[in-house]
Amino acid sequence: DLKHGLRGWLDRLSAKQREVIERRFGLNGHERATLEQVGKDIGLTRERVRQIQVEALGHLRRIVESEGLTGDTLFC
DSSP states (O other), X not given: OHHHHHHHXXXXXXXXXXXXXXXXXXXXXXXXXXXXXXXXXXXXXXHHHHHXXXXXXXXXXXXXXXXXXXXXXXXX
């Protein structure tokens, strides 16, 4: 199912990327947080958190596409 797939995809990110995505989007027991709050929580600047988020989302997109899926497939 999608939840299991998401866990597997997140596991393929670096630990820092996974932490940023989980905190930003409220996954795996985290509350949704702003870039600034995530930065404060993990000791990074807001800008660095934003950069990591962009990198992680790009990586996730490539992972999902490599499995033959698209955003339309996932969210329809």
